[in-house]
Amino acid sequence: MAQDYSARHLQVLEGLEAVRKRPGMYVGSTDSRGLMHCLWEIIDNAVDEALGGHADRIEVTLLPDGSVEVDDNGRGIPVDREPRTGLSGVEVVFTKLHAGGKFGGGSYAASGGLHGVGASVVNALSGRLDVSVTRSGKVHSMSFRRGEPGAFEDGKGRSPESPFTAYEKSSELRVTGKAKRGATGTTVRYWADPQIFLKSAAFSYEELVARARQTAFLVPGLTILIKDQRSEEHSEESFNYDGGITEFVEFLAPDTAVTDTWRLQGSGTFTETVPVLDPTGQMVSKEMERTCDVDIAVRWGQGYETTTTSFVNVIATPKGGTHVAGFEASLLKVFKKQLEVNSRRLKVGNDKVDKDDILAGLTAVVTVRLAEPQFEGQTKEVLGTSAVRSIVSKVVESELTTRLTSTKRGDKAQASLLLEKVVSEMKSRISARLHKETQRRKNALESSSLPAKLADCRSNDTEKTELFLVEGDSALGTAKLARTSDYQALLPLRGKILNVQKASVSDMLHNAECAAIIQVVGAGSGRSFDVDMARYGKVIIMTDADVDGAHIRTLLLTLFFRYMRPLVEAGRVYAAMPPLHRIEVSASGRSPKEFIYTYTEAEMRKTVAQLNKRGRHIKQPIQRYKGLGEMDADQLAETTMDPRHRTLRRVTLADAARAEEVFDLLMGSDVAPRKDFIVDSAHALDRERIDA
Template identity: 65%
Template sequence: MTALTNVLTGDSGDYTARHLSVLEGLEAVRKRPGMYIGSTDSRGLTHCLWEIVDNSVDEALGGHCDRVEVLLRADGSVEVRDNGRGIPIDVEPRSGLSGVELVMTKLHAGGKFGGGSYTASGGLHGVGASVVNALSARLDVEVDRDGATHEMSFRRGIPGRFAGIGPDAQFTAGSGLAKGKRVAKRVTGTRVRFWPDRQIFLAEAAIARGALLDRARQTAFLVPGLTLSIRDERPSDDGPYEEEFRFDGGIGEFCEHLAPDQPVCDVLRMQGAGSFTETVPVLDDQGHLTPAEVERELIVDIALRWGAGYDTVTRSFVNVIATPKGGTHVAGFERALVRTLNDLLRTTKILKASDEPITKEDALEGLTAVVTVRLPEPQFEGQTKEILGTAAASKIVSQVVGRELRAFLTSTKRVPKQQARTVLEKVAGAAKARLAARQHRENQRRKTALENSALPAKLVDCRNEGTDRSELFIVEGDSALGTAKLARDSEFQALLPIRGKILNVQKASLADMLKNAECAAIIQVLGAGSGRSFEIDAARYQRVILMADADVDGAHIRCLLLTLFYRYMRPMLEAGRVFAAVPPLHRIEITNPKKRQDKFIYTYSDAELHRRLTELTAAGLRWKDPVQRYKGLGEMDADQLAETTMDPRYRTLRRIRVEDAEGAAEVFNLLMGNEVAPRREFIVGGAAELDLSRIDA
């Protein structure tokens, strides 16, 4: 075994202590940056920026700062300014280093461990500033404190002096904080400017303005009274960009901002606190770590509201730090939500004793919630702080939510009482729709025609039972179906006709959608279920092709069908398996074709028709006048339909994708939702851009 190991490792000697490596100080960060910032691409670079910004926000949380500025410089550097207390400049006795040099060069050094400086903060591990310093080709710090500006610079974590501007200036190593110009005694603050080290970060790594603005807006919501200024000085066509955020309404205003639909109740604020004990290692007088019981206080602040829609928007935070993957605080919130709603639904008799209890999905349907907790030294899973692990948070949040939500749902005041009833009925309706959908799946789903003969009678199926090549054409109207039957390849092309315009599922409930014959037939034929239970691997057809007339009504039908797929069969869109057929608008019949030239030319728009006619005139070719214009699929014969729209060798298909689900949801809601006023504004606003000559009246 030893010989085999030596062969595999390429080592002919023994494994001894000389083979071991010890990474000292910031060397470990430069060797394994992914452990500290997640990656060395744009995401990791943005994480570095927010490590510095979060230190300034922590000052705001303590009431010592009300303005933070972020500047993206033209030379690739990033600067963060605040008017907080400033990093301590005095000497720390054990290390002999100034406070600035200590926090910038030593891992796990900061003012957030002992509890004397910050009761709650985003930075916890004391590695944020030092990690950014280690990964910067140059970092400059300026601290206004005690009537003067104190300055210090670093090169890849090593303190010293630069002879000029930028990371390529001559550098001389040397420790110590330099005292600069005098400032007024009352002026305090910190300025940190860093140039990312391109030896570490990828060449294309950059901070995206959109993501930066979203995070700044979010932070301003979470810290009422804090002004966050973003200035982007990087070269661009529109010049420097600047925007400020300040929201005094806090997370209540944030909840309204996030909500995608109309409310069915006012924003509810649930606030409370609880205490718990935690065993933590503490340094004693001899410098030894000994376990000690520490009393902690956890403050809960939650804003939520139910809306008329079906989507759920939940944001969770710990000390202003987003926890996109949740954690114990979110688990406690959801558990209390379900338990309290179930209790009140039974008490009010909206749910009978024989009815199934609601689930988390029912309670969250249409809910927008912002869940925040604040506590000293929370336990996170990793430096990126995406999941809260403090166990006590679950119980405390659950108690606060249960108490506050019960108070709202049992209120005797007229308006809150009406809203509470509406919320309970909405949640109960979501549960009934879920059960109806489950029943529908159990009754209707099938995998092949051999397993179940209950497919719609109007389906014209294909012979191939596999899904590698199979295609389902959803055809507008029975008239086009007859021609399509003759034009298709029956080996792999199936046809499902629909009568006119299907139900607008953006406005209808799930139960109404399932009752609609056309919608139910499409879901049944595809055979993969609907909604959250949709299983794309169970779909009977590889492609779904929407084949409608090339007119306004055909476009409307495609829009309605896409709404159905977007709401209830979205994985098909995300996988790129939904297409729109592109039938031609015109057919040009050439009366004197040249040798080996097609006698018929198809065009797909008026502009293309005019262009082709011009080309034919220039070539000396004549055509039969008037040019044939197709007003519907039924006007084509089978050969024409196959050649232009159905035969894979000649046809044109337009793939429908969902690249930006959030943006797509907004468009679908605008064009197909319940609210008429925004749609009217959209139509009126776009009326001036309409070419009146194209209206077929």
């Protein structure tokens, strides 16, 4: 067998053959994700020009024929001959792997392109690629078919299927037009090769817009124009942000602010040994001094979710790397020190702060810029340059300590609120952990640490059990008689609970009603909430069918959305629908006496009209329920609690970001938008709907 395997069985793939043979190695996959990655490679080359201050406009157009065009007003790819290959700069960039201006030659101080394979990989995986370069008053053009340079004979229009003639002896960079004096730039248009990419692969306009917005935040002053001309209804969006990553954080932040957006900026130097080309073209090792610029924007909000986005030279690193590790390590170090200094005032005790306590409610954009960073793979999802960790850590420690110890009135107040929030998160995590360790369902023979006012059920089967949150003790008495005690539990609420959208975590935990609900549900709160630990399969909010009942229901939903969101996402939170009216229909002939319940004014009027039409006598006045306490137990069971007859409204969460905006508008600290809403909507108010 060994003799059958010889050197002739070995294959040597040269040039762009390797890319076409193993495309996943370079672009990740051959589906839509890989297709978008090719586009990012071309866009990032244009962004690198903007990053160096040579361009301020990039235009990306998705065209009806399946191609995409990227145009920038940068310096333009060099068009003169590269001395070692004898080829034009354009052909070198698009046909030679590991060739370009980003290998330490001084063309780019910091760039997203590092390996010199981006443009050539896209060319190799394209059925056709056309590039036009504007330099020195001329427009230079060149075309490629699956990476091979040549000329297309375009008749009615440009297409990958046009007749193609490959260059045999020498390539030609054609001059195809004149340009205005001083005008420079590069335009790349390409058609992805259907031999490589799946038929289902398609450019995502939404992803493109998100990436363009993100890049515009990271490069202040850069205008990015996105056009989608694939359908009759053309879409077009333009992005330009002068505020940089400060605006980016404000755009990403999902909750009400505890602090302003703080910028943590600085730089550091390090040395590394890298191979470079000497004047004779030989590769030699040389020790280089690098500068790493750090620019971080942070902002803490009242929520508990963390949004951290990181970038290296405008390239997103979704899986983090050494820069994020340095940022998080320094955060923990700084807050540990500040909590020690202020331990008596904050009543920290012997508790130890955790990284997650600090990250709760944090929105951060971490950016670093350095020459020739080391990434893990061509997709550049993880930064590997080890020296960056200590540089980022030092900058964050210095800048954040200055903020937290500032004597300015505004900074001092915000620092105090932030430290209190971290301590609240820490105590919440510790109490939730202790609660989880000790929590288990108690049967009738065991003692229970649950609230005394809870009327628990007997069943241990979480799938079947239901917890009713009942408005008031009067409704509790009726509900106790109406419930099925095997699987229905009752927890009465005294009036309106705390508005947790405006309150801090500490205030929420100290509120008796909120604490009782969290304790009874038994799955923790905030970051520590574990939906699998919930003691009940359904949580049903049962309030009166009036304005106050609606307000209480809104306050309860705010609590569940803010601190027990997985329960809502799992579809386990419901709102009961008690009836508004009870229509008593007298017996008539063979028709017996009956009671009909209706749930809206319109339904009641329609029912009455139908009964009158049939000649049935309705006892007057029709009973209008003002609250659950007015119902008899059998009425409450039949209409609201018995699964065979009741109607429940499931609370769903289709769009978390939109829900966040609505809750912040209706329940947040900013009162002005609510006042405007009331004033603007006053003309549409039906006075009959007010219970007075």
